[in-house]
Amino acid sequence: MPAHELESDTTDPLARERAHLAASRSALRAMREDAQALDIRDVTANWVNAAVLQAQIDERIKSLADLSHTPLFFGRLDYLHRVGGDLAEGASEGAARSASDKGGGGRREGQFYIGRRHVHDADGDPMVIDWRAPVSQPFYRASRKDPQDVGQRRRFGYTGGELTAYEDEHLTDPSEAEQTSKLLQAEIERPRVGPMRDIVATIQPEQDEIVRSGLGGTVCVQGGPGTGKTAVGLHRVAYLLYAHRERLARTGTLVIGPNRSFLHYIEQVLPALGELEVKQATVDDLVATAGVEVRGTDPADAAVVKGDARMAEVLRRAVRSHVTPPTEPVVVVRGSRRWRIPAYELEEIVNELLARDMRYGAAHEALPQRIAHAVLVRMEEAGEAPDDRVQNAVARNPAVKAAVKAIWPVVDPAKLVLRLLSDAEFLAAHAEGLLDEDEQKTILWALPGSGKRAARSVKSAKWSAADAVLIDEAGDLVARTHSLGHVVLDEAQDLSPMQYRAVGRRCTTGSATVLGDLAQGTTPWSTESWAQALHHLGKPDAVVEELTAGFRVPREVIAYASRLLPMISPGLAAVESVRESPGSLEVRRVADPAELDAAVLAECEVSLTREGSIGLIAADARIPVLAEALTAAGHAYLSPGEETSAESRLTLVPASLAKGLEYDYVVLDEPSAVVDGEPDERTGLRRLYVALTRAVSGLTVVHSAELPDQLATPGV
Secondary structure, three states, X not given: OOEEEOOOOOOOHHHHHHHHHHHHHHHXXXXXXXXXXXXXXXXXXXXXXXXXXXXXXXXXXXXXXXXXXXXXXXEEEEEOOOOOHHHHOOOOHHHHHOOOOOOOOOOOOOEEEEEOOOEEOOOOOEEEEEOOOHHHOHHHHOOOOOOOOEEEEEEEEEEOOEEEEEEEEEOOOOOOOOOOOHHHHHHHOOOOOOOOOOOOOOOOHHHHHHHOOOOOOOEEEEEOOOOOHHHHHHHHHHHHHHHOHHHHHHHOEEEEEOOHHHHHHHOOHHHHOOOOOOEEEEHHHHOOOOOOOEOOOOOHHHHHHHOOOHHXXXXXXXXXXXXXXXXXXXXXXXXXXXXXXXXXXXHHXXXXXXXXXXXXXXXXXXXXHHHHHHHHHHHHHOOOOOOHHHHHHHHOOHHHHHHHHHHOOOOOHHHHHHHHHHOHHHHHHHHOOOOOHHHHHHHOXXXXXXXXXXXXXXXXXXXXXHHHHHHHHHHHHHOOOOOOOEEEEOOHHHOOHHHHHHHHOOOOOOEEEEEEOHHHOOOOOOOOOHHHHHHHHOOOOOEEEEEOEEOOOOHHHHHHHHHHHHHHOOOOOOOEEOOOOOOOEEEEEOOOHHHHHHHHHHHHHHHHOOOOOEEEEEOHHHHHHHHHHHHHOOOOOEOOOXXXXXXXXXXXXXXXXXXXXXXXXXXXXXXXXXXXXXXXHHHHHHHHHHHHOOEEEEEEEEEOOOOOHHHOOOOO
16 A cells, blocks of 8 residues: 655646645635625515624635645545445535546546535535545445445545645455555654644544444543544534534534633634534633632632532522421402412412422422412402413512512522531531531631631632532522533543533533543542443433544553553553654653753753654643743743744643643653642642653653652663
8 A cells, every 4th residue: 555656747646636636626716706705685684684694604604715734635435336325415416426527636436535524516516525424434434344335545645735645545455465554644643733633534443433423322432642532522523513513503512621721722623624613611611600700719628529419419408498488378459359378378389399399490480470370260269250461460469479589589599609608507407418517617618716707798709610610500400501412521530520510411402522531530529430420410321432542642652651550540441552653752860950950951952853842741830940941041932722833832831731732742840740749649640641641752751859659660
């Protein structure tokens, strides 16, 4: 399966492919020009419809942009027989049956170019097929054992946006030996300058199965470093939007990441695939409440208790405690008549609403109508014929409104949580049998006799991120949270049970893609198993898939990092990297601690002589020292999430923000400091495991202190 370089002779196959690329780009420009030329002045009934339609056209124009640095197609399939039925969907009937040469590439019957988006010519026949179309699926899944009616699969190589090479696999030729694709390997190993890019040209069969799984079910992907789980999750969103566009356009999609740096790093993947409408957020963004500013932080023990699922029941009890059984009748005066509803009947109405376990706010709205209905029954018994207007008027009667206020008062979620965290007696009453006395003391802002004063108002309180999640839970008990059609949750292993609940209520009527690695759980509340996590998310029936083939981290590097697995996540399978890169790992001991900074800078300078991005990862406490050293040495550096470029390729990365990021070369400063920066050894070793696995081409570990025992063993 040799790769063929471009020749100047126009009879060369690659030259014809380059001509097809030029013709496809021309067709894409024509599609964009057609969209720009649309005149909607006479096709809309009013200005509102016109604005909506114009916005849709503008989005269409954006999606038709031709990115010069991004190949328009990356592969070609030559089917043995005519394609029809479901497989031809997305290709067009004309392409499936056409036998004539079209465009610059001489496309024949059963021949399809696979790319990031659909491109058609002036006759409507496709020049490029969207990678998500059924006809494209064999590009990722066909093999010699199962060719799926594909005679030849062709991959293309690009340099600077120019098509420069091709590589063929004849899947039904028994005389051709099976080999690893050099172009595929080169694309995987291409230097990482800039934000995360799509993997649409390199999706592997096991990844494709996850990407194309249906919208109806939730999928959880356990994947070690370099297995492509984040990319798989993003491509799954792109596929679902292709396959279920109308439904998801109504219900919405959302990608949730661990922090803003991570979201900035991945934000270009979906637009590169033509998907511009997917929103991105952190969990903190989800639970942000107007009037509640997160200004405080919790000690680890308090955050663990606040994030425990038991808090959901504490909040439920606290909300329902506001319901007061009626002791007085309601007397409604209408004209000369008085209508009396006794207390026992009111109590029956209240108990019925409680038994239905409705949202507190919905029951608050229903109660006056139920009381009004009881009044109307008495009116009918007296010979009157009241209608709905009368019932609504009774529901607004001052006596009814007063009764509702006394029985089922309005609850403000933030004020409720403020009281729980400030009032020891109120918390004890609703945490009885759920939280022990020490746990209650842990989360109280002020204890009797401590001299500390609790916040006096919602605005003055120093809310923490965990408090905001509690307010969000209380808010959902009062009024239902809007549910989306699909949610992608990345780095999911780090969420607390209450955070899982916050995400889960955003997709109660939809599905989710959950991505993570149990070995990379670096919060005190990180989940111990996906079964636990999915239970709290409200998706216990989700399918759990495991990716163990590594495509990013070199074999030598991942094997070194995997020495930590028995300690940090016993029983978890180590990643088997497909990339052999001898010399990709170097561990350097600096005898004199005073020389450590200089040694780290020297390794960064060596890395900067190579092509690609460089990440200097260090314990958070070491960042200011290294920043000063870099500046003194005249080295400009970026912060995590800032986009690297050919001119600015070095990023200084606190270990706490390294998760999810990747760099061609990584210099890791003082591993023991990374471990010591966490509250316990296991969390510290997990943080170190993350830092060790950010490198795509090479890792240099520089240390003065002793390495953790797991890494100090022979074999480096």
